[in-house]
Amino acid sequence: MTPETKIIDRVALDKLYESLKAAGNKMFAPVFRNEQTDFEYNPSAAEISYSHIQTTQSVKNTVFPKIENLFRFESGQKSVELVQIDFTKVPRVIVWNAHPCDAAAFSALDAVFNWDYVDEIYNARREKLVVIGMSCIKADENCFCTSVDLGPGSVKGSDILLTPLANGKFIAEILTDLGKSIADENASLFTASNGENKEEVLAKVEKHFSHEKVTENLKDGFENPFWHEFSLRCIGCGACAYVCPICTCFDIQDESKAGNGRRLRCWDSCGFGMFTLHTSGHNPREVQSQRWRQRLMHKFSYQPDRNEFIGCVGCGRCSRACPVDMNILEQLVELEKIEVAAK
């Protein structure tokens, strides 16, 4: 569809939120609590934060929750019965006030969960997902969306993208049929646009590196001393992967009692020492530098190669969450400069 632009004021925006919530949608919106801003299900309109730069966690939870029930099993005397979960019953979720980096990340998740195996539960959740994005008028030193082909006002992935104006109103770009149906159903809340220009209010995010050059350097950079030197500080936790909007590695766990139980898909991280431990006892990624290399290689070499996208949207969450200052932007800037020995 051809995108349309309208205007909505803050009072009407709150009304839109409450009306979508009242209609039975599960709303996922950022709230300031525990000294940080993070997404929660169904807060009231008054609780929603519009002033934060970035939430601690991404919105991948909506389609790839930290624990997903895959099926249940019940043991009889001689057989085990599998009880499938009815994925058609997943609720419609509306991600409210997600920044453009988060909205854009869904296309990367779509590619991963449909790459060699079409993931039924992921797709069931994704089909019911609506993304109401919010352009960034503020950024911090960890943000680098413009270095990975995105920007503070990118429309990619949003059904409606809002941009806050200085006068307290919002530009609403209605981008998809889904977005249009929401706008049409609530037409009285929107007013006509007067040609307001969102570029004037967007945050200025400097371009720090060329991701093409990083990807090129990584091709021959597997044995580069960079990895050892830049990962000595890494303590091998999973904070970076868990807050990342694109990291999708998972672990399968069975939980059962007396033969009855359920199979679960839980988040996992390539930073963990046991991530690639083989049954034989051999671990191809024996030390942390190899695990850290995997994280950056996957995002900036393997994924561009295999799925034709960069596995990073420049949200900066991993840098903010890291307890030991493994700053991904600093490292990517260095990776752009490393000397790669000619073959």
Add this chain to the structure above:
Amino acid sequence: MDNLRKKAKELLESKTVDLVIGYENGTNGKARAVFIKDPEKTGKLIYDDRCKQNLAVYLNKHEVKHYGKIAIVAPLMVMRSVLVLVSECQLKPENIVVLGIGEDGSLLDFPSLEVVEKYIAKIPLGNPEPDQVIIDKLNAMSMEQRREFWQNELERCFKCYACRAACPMCYCLRCTVECNQPQWISAPAHPLGNLEWHQLRTMHLTGRCVSCGDCGRACPLNIPIHLLTMQQAEEAFHMFGVRAGTSQKADSALSTYKPDDKENFIL
């Protein structure tokens, strides 16, 4: 700071140590760990109020151990962690030089770990005051209120294990949470699994925690889990009269049996 840099440089130049672990200026105004092999790079070393990480966590890291003899910049919590690691046979005293930092930020002269023990013996130990204030508040609650407080906090945990990774005492090659034959505790990050994990972590650190608070600082979700191990540090002291990280000899409250213990069993 100049004394620290000078001392570190001397140690590297004389080849007394192979590596110095200290703090440097990180990104965005943060201080972070630095690993220095070249004496000419000791100018990077800093020490100020931002230097909060317990650097002893690196002493058991494979790549770091590989360097050989290490000098470590050590405010009190690091000194104490070094002693715990020595007492638990994770570190050989001859492989470590402690670059002690006094409470006023000055460099202390520690020719041996015995001198470190003597220094610590003179310092009143306990939890940092702001943390102890919250612990006292929690202890004043009813058991139901306390359970509700912790259930609300721990439910948010997504099991990134930053708490475990940040702790110098969590050095097990295979953590209990990763044992699945049998599965001792639930691996998924649901409320029960989270409660089990944090209880287990707390119990394993009882009598071994030096109250550095790094587990809580590491938590990306701001869950105050350091209060659990800190509470247990006090509990162990009151019950057994020992504090972790005061001696090179193994004297851990929950894993050392003495004939005159009040109990006739060990955990």
